[in-house]
Amino acid sequence: MAAPIAIHLEFGGGAELLFGGVKEHHVTLPNQSGPWDMMQLLVWIRGNMLKERPELFVQGDTVRPGILVLINDADWELMGELEYKLQDKDNVVFISTLHGG
Amino acid sequence: MCQVDEEYNGQLEHRVTPRVSKKCVKCKENTAVLIIRAGDAFCRGCFKEYFIHKFRAMLGKNRVIFPGEKVLLAVSGGPASSSMLSQVQEGLSRDAPKKLRFVPGIIYIDEGVHLEQVLSLPSSVLEAGSSATEKPQTGSSYKAAVDQFIHTRKNQNQHPDLSVENTQSHLSSQSMQEVQNGITSPITPEHSQALQRLFASVRTLTAKEDLLHTLRQHLILHTARTQGYTKVMMGDSCSRLAIKLLSNISLGRGASLATDTGFSDPRYGDVVIVRPMRDYSSKEIAYYNRMFDIPSVFIPGLDTKAQDKASIQRLTESFVTKLQTDFPSTVSTIYRTSEKLHTACPPKNTNTQPSAKCLLCVCALDTKLEEFSAYQATLISEQLSQRRGPGPGFTPGTAAAPGPPPASSAGQGQCCSTGGGQSQGCGTGEGGCCSSAKEPEIVDLKSLLCYSCRLTIKDMTAEDALPQYILSEAERRKRRSQMREEISEFLLDEEEMKPS
Numbered sequence: 001m002a003a004p005i006a007i008h009l010e011f012g013g014g015a016e017l018l019f020g021g022v023k024e025h026h027v028t029l030p031n032q033s034g035p036w037d038m039m040q041l042l043v044w045i046r047g048n049m050l051k052e053r054p055e056l057f058v059q060g061d062t063v064r065p066g067i068l069v070l071i072n073d074a075d076w077e078l079m080g081e082l083e084y085k086l087q088d089k090d091n092v093v094f095i096s097t098l099h100g101g
Numbered sequence: 102m103c104q105v106d107e108e109y110n111g112q113l114e115h116r117v118t119p120r121v122s123k124k125c126v127k128c129k130e131n132t133a134v135l136i137i138r139a140g141d142a143f144c145r146g147c148f149k150e151y152f153i154h155k156f157r158a159m160l161g162k163n164r165v166i167f168p169g170e171k172v173l174l175a176v177s178g179g180p181a182s183s184s185m186l187s188q189v190q191e192g193l194s195r196d197a198p199k200k201l202r203f204v205p206g207i208i209y210i211d212e213g214v215h216l217e218q219v220l221s222l223p224s225s226v227l228e229a230g231s232s233a234t235e236k237p238q239t240g241s242s243y244k245a246a247v248d249q250f251i252h253t254r255k256n257q258n259q260h261p262d263l264s265v266e267n268t269q270s271h272l273s274s275q276s277m278q279e280v281q282n283g284i285t286s287p288i289t290p291e292h293s294q295a296l297q298r299l300f301a302s303v304r305t306l307t308a309k310e311d312l313l314h315t316l317r318q319h320l321i322l323h324t325a326r327t328q329g330y331t332k333v334m335m336g337d338s339c340s341r342l343a344i345k346l347l348s349n350i351s352l353g354r355g356a357s358l359a360t361d362t363g364f365s366d367p368r369y370g371d372v373v374i375v376r377p378m379r380d381y382s383s384k385e386i387a388y389y390n391r392m393f394d395i396p397s398v399f400i401p402g403l404d405t406k407a408q409d410k411a412s413i414q415r416l417t418e419s420f421v422t423k424l425q426t427d428f429p430s431t432v433s434t435i436y437r438t439s440e441k442l443h444t445a446c447p448p449k450n451t452n453t454q455p456s457a458k459c460l461l462c463v464c465a466l467d468t469k470l471e472e473f474s475a476y477q478a479t480l481i482s483e484q485l486s487q488r489r490g491p492g493p494g495f496t497p498g499t500a501a502a503p504g505p506p507p508a509s510s511a512g513q514g515q516c517c518s519t520g521g522g523q524s525q526g527c528g529t530g531e532g533g534c535c536s537s538a539k540e541p542e543i544v545d546l547k548s549l550l551c552y553s554c555r556l557t558i559k560d561m562t563a564e565d566a567l568p569q570y571i572l573s574e575a576e577r578r579k580r581r582s583q584m585r586e587e588i589s590e591f592l593l594d595e596e597e598m599k600p601s
Contacts, residue, residue: 012387012391012399013180013387013399014399014401014405016399017399017401017405017406053406056406065419065422065423065425065426066383066422068384068387068388070388070391073134073391073392074133074134074135075134075135075136075388077136078123078133078134078135078136078142093391095387095391097180097340097383097384097386097387098418098422099402099404099405099414099415099418
């Protein structure tokens with residue numbers, strides 16, 4: 001039902017090291033029956049984009065502690081965290097506040 | 102309520118996820134974009150005010166920085182120090198009377214980085230972080246690079262201020278300057294090699310990070326001293342300091358917790374280190390940088406992509422951050438605890454004996470051998486677990502205990518050539534300690550260091566890889582304490598001077 005969604009991803013604070021050093025990514029999430037939510041996005045990132053060391057980015061269901069997530073420049077805690085339903089042309093930013101990437 | 106088979110259908114509170122249209126708690130008008138602490142939602146404008154206000158309040162509350170003073174900003178390029186830089190700039194550009202009134206300078210230490218190789222500092226010959234009353238040792242070359250982005254920020258500055266421009270033009274005249282002091286070429290391949298050898302000789306990542314931190318401090322201190330700065334601002338955030346507090350306890354630096362994590366660090370005497378960002382959590386800093394376009398760079402360090410258990414600092418960091426997600430008040434609790442730590446006034450005789458400070462970290466030596474102290478127990482068990490049994494003349498608990506000096510005078514290194522029957526004094530326990538010239542060197546270093554610096558040095562396989570200034574300062578202190586011992590019977594003791 002949902003058309004493919006175009007998302008703009010950004011990585012900062014060292015998280016980009018896990019993605020080949022590239023800070024900005026434009027991705028298109030494929031078609032699926034229900035809307036995409038953040039949890040599925042994380043799974044998708046882990047499967048398709050993470051080049052190495054997935055445990056430095058994703059921990060279990062959610063991001064690793066110490067990585068901040070902004071959705072359209074707002075704290076994702078205000079948006080519902082993992083339950084937020086992605087919309088087309090959303091901007092998701094992952095900033096690592098840890099030392100080690 | 103407290104029945105046996107209680108039914109809580111639908112009455113249990115689960116964590117309430119705020120809705121999208123939550124209002125800012127401060128102005129109650131705008132939509133909130135950020136949650137700070139444990140549930141305060143702020144809108145963009147209020148957050149900016151809160152952030153700026155906190156910086157000014159921190160400086161104003163601890164009145165350590167006087168108007169007109171020269172302050173060195175230690176900028177690593179990371180988010181916290183870049184944020185600090187922008188706050189200082191913001192503060193300098195405001196209209197009086199609220200203007201910040203000090204003269205800033207910026208130091209950026211260029212650490213070339215490879216993930217596999219060691220970090221190399223720009224110069225291998227650094228200055229000793231000796232105590233205030235002593236002059237720094239003779240010349241070394243170093244490089245103080247002023248960050249360029251302050252000039253680009255100047256162009257975007259809405260309120261050009263005369264004093265700011267004067268400051269910046271002054272800074273620009275010094276920018277990218279390689280200040281030389283004695284040696285002609287500042288950086289030679291030998292220097293880089295020497296540094297790489299130094300870090301290669303350290304076995305554990307914990308000790309490497311500790312050593313790097315110490316050397317960095319020395320460089321900043323030296324720059325501040327020679328350029329006439331009386332204060333240094335470091336950009337340690339609240340989260341970083343909480344992690345530092347816990348890892349310092351694990352490293353054995355509990356005695357200097359107050360100075361290591363407090364707002365002002367007076368241990369160097371003439372140069373005071375202040376930490377104005379210590380009230381900001383890393384989340385606040387990251388959001389502020391993102392929202393207001395503060396440029397910062399991520400420079401991979403020693404512990405980038407390291408395992409969780411690679412070093413004590415790393416382990417503590419992962420522990421605290423994980424705990425913080427479930428208990429959002431973790432970092433602030435640790436921070437409040439650290440605020441309660443105060444530095445006691447150093448006793449008078451510490452000032453007159455510069456050798457009573459640690460050689461590397463310049464905190465008070467905490468390794469005086471007292472009877473029945475935990476430290477003595479550690480030493481005894483170390484001796485007993487050496488392969489060779491105790492040598493002749495060794496008796497636990499007496500004043501002739503090996504390694505650290507007797508309780509009366511600190512900083513004394515017992516070289517084998519001076520003391521008879523002191524074969525354990527070399528700390529190696531292997532006997533035959535006069536066989537190589539290097540062995541007395543090891544003793545002296547250990548006796549001049551505090552407990553945690555000893556552990557760091559112990560991890561090194563080649564102590565002569567230490568920078569020259571450290572070794573020569575150690576030599577100098579050793580000679581002084583030997584001389585002091587030789588004339589000790591002629592010295593008037595403190596108690597004798599008091600009127601009876």
